[in-house]
Amino acid sequence: MSIPAAIAHVIATEAHIGLVVYWLIFGIVRGLDYYVRYRAGELRAANLQTRLVRSQLDALRTQLHPHFLFNTLNSISVLMRKDVDAADRMLVQLSSLLRVTLSANDAHEIPLEQELEILERYLEIEKIRFEDRLTVRMDVDPALRDALVPQLLLQPLVENAIRHGISEREAAGVVEIRAERSDGIVRLEVRDNGPGMRAPSPNRGEGVGLSNLRARLEHLYGAHASLVTRDADGGGAIVVAAVPFHTESAVDGDTKS
DSSP, X not given: OOHHHHHHHHHHHHHHHHHHHHHHHHHHHHHHHHHHHHHHHHHHHHHHHHHHHHHXXXXXXXXXXXXXXXXXXXXXXXXXXXXXXXXXXXXXXXXXXXXXXXXXXXXXEEEHHHHHHHHHHHHHHXXXXXXXXXXXXXXXXXXXXXXXXXXXXXXXXXXXXXXXXXXXXXXXXXXXXEEEEETXXXXXXXXXXXXXXXXXXXXXXXXXXXXXXXHHHHHHHGGGOEEEEEEOTTSSEEEEEEEEOOSSOSSSOOXXX
C-alpha cells in the first residue's frame, strides 16, 4: 500500500470514528435536553396540582367556618329566650373560640395540641347549652401533641356526636374523645352513648361537617386517610378519623419536623 493510500485510509477511519462519536454525543445531548424538559413539565404539573389542592382546601375551609358559627349563633338565639345570662356566657365563649380559630392562620394542618384547644373552647359552649346533661371524657396520648392534623377536624366529629347522641335524649349523655398512634397512623375517635347509627332519626345523615371533613381528608392524604362511622359495642355510635402521623405539613410547607 502506498503512503498516500495509507494516509487516506487513516483519514477515512478517523473520520468514521469522529462521525460515530459526534452522533453519540448529539444523541446524549438531545436525550438530556428531552429529560430536562420532561422533568420541568412534571414540576410545573406538580406545582399546578398543589395550587389546585390548596384552592380546593381553601374553599372547603371557607364553607366549614360559617357552618359551625351559624350553628352556635342559633343555639345562642334559642338560649336567649330561656336564660339571658347563659346566652351571654355563650357569646363570651364564642368570642374566645373565634380568637383561637383565627390564630391558626391559613394553615390547613395544625398541631393536635392546638386542635384540642379549639375543641375545648367549643365544648365550653356546648356545656353551657346542655348544663349537666353533657359529660366529656378525653384520652389523648401526650406523644401526639405535636402531630399535625387537619384544622377543625375534631369539632365536626364532636358536634355530630352531640347532635345525634346527646340532643335527642332526655337523660345525660357522654362523649368520649380518644387519640392514639398505631403503625404510623393517628386514630382520632369520638364516641357517644346515644341511640346509635341504626336508630331512626330525622337528623340522621352526613351533614356539612362530616362531608366537608371527608373531602378534606381525601385532598390532604388521598387513600392514606379514612373516616369511618359505625355503631359502638354496647350502644351509641363511633366516628374514627385516621390520618398519617407526621409533623411536617405536606400542603402548606410551613411546619418543620
